[in-house]
Amino acid sequence: MSTLHPEPRIANLVDKLSLRDSVSPEEIAVLETILETPYKVPAGADIVREHTRPQHSTLLISGFSARYTTLEDGGRQITEINVAGDFIDLHSLLMKQMDHGVVALTDCVAAQAPHARLIEVTERHPHLTRLLWLDTIIDAAIHRQWLVAMGRRSGLGHLAHLVCELYLRLQAAGQADDLTFELPLTQTMLGDALGLSTVHVSRLISELRNEGVIAWSGGRIQILDWRRLTELAEFDPTYLRLQSEPV
Template sequence: MDNPLARKLSHFTRLWASDEAALDVLSRQRVRQVNARHDLIREGDRPEHVNLILSGWACRYKTLEDGRRQIIAILLPGDFCDLNIFILRAMDHSMAAITPVTHAEVSREVLEEVMLKQPRITQALWWDSLVTAAIQREWNVSLGQRTALERVGHILCELFVRLRMVGLTNGNSCEFPITQVDLADATGLSAVHLNRTLQELRAGDLIVLRDRLLTIRDLRALQMLSLFNPNYLHLDAEGQQYGANES
């Protein structure tokens, strides 16, 4: 199962071969490449399709009139960019490539046809939408209540677990191409404060972050320090135990 979308959705629902084939069809819809630091879509644009990230990292963000930016979500391979975007007349936020990104542009018609014919995929996408909302809630908690150390440790844990879901980790390591500026914009910290916090995590022998590679030396210890509970990612989703047509 090399398709990152299929890998992720299989955590929510047991997929059949026909489901995996349908997801491969989605992943081949108008495949496009975007260079790093370029927008996939801008605030105010009219959305015409759903973007599915196939490779690379992207983000959702908002920019204030004075140029300050808040990253409100990090998008990884296997992630849809706003599944229900078709109801919008205009985007209320922007999406940009953090690294070079390959993505599929999935039309409403193709997506609706797959969901109609493949109920397991529909069930899995419901789960995925719930997890997306849960991640947003957890980020809100981090911005409002967690300390800087907890905040940074928490997002490192989350991104590592999400990458592991789609088979993009190697033991306790994963590629980590996001810059410190991006990470600061995602955690609501200044670049200086973010750098100091990463140094503290390094000094505690919890992480090694070098040459775009993150190694978590002790995931359990980092989770405890960061107050990270992966329950909001619903890795033990009930849907994994049965197919959508089964009781």
């Protein structure tokens, strides 16, 4: 773990990276210097628009955002929910043109890291580069699990898996503990993530409540029975790479 207290804007990112490998004071200073001034994004606004060519990658400092793809009929499929401490489009450094967008699901605060500065990081700080590379690899692993859930899990198992994943990701970024976390998302947003109607989402939430697995009130979730929740989800956290191993 680092011996240096990072600035609040990168604290969640450093917490997450430090869980997987040590982050040196020099590397923390680099992360602080590559970011520009934080800015606010209102709920519902795009942080990154589909098909654009960003000249920067964006760190989510607070709030929830989502990667999404829009169909011709206006339908939207969310393919990942982002939490504070996530670089929501770090892959745009090499991908260039975005094949998806990123929308603020709640009011958010974000900060941009110009690609030119990120390229300097890759040239001068190989260990930090590998840590950020690992972050994008975990993004890909999350997408694979979402694909499995969408295609093969029951609606209840899919929702249970999402709850398990978000709790562990928020905990890794220092935003959840004691099996409790904030998730101020509407059932419409959850439906876009699960590929289900809002009516179906409401029914599934009620089922988890009635089984005594969770307490879900407003935007606050308390997991009452972690073992049962993971059984319903067939949840294996391997893909989140929560253990510390040098990279």
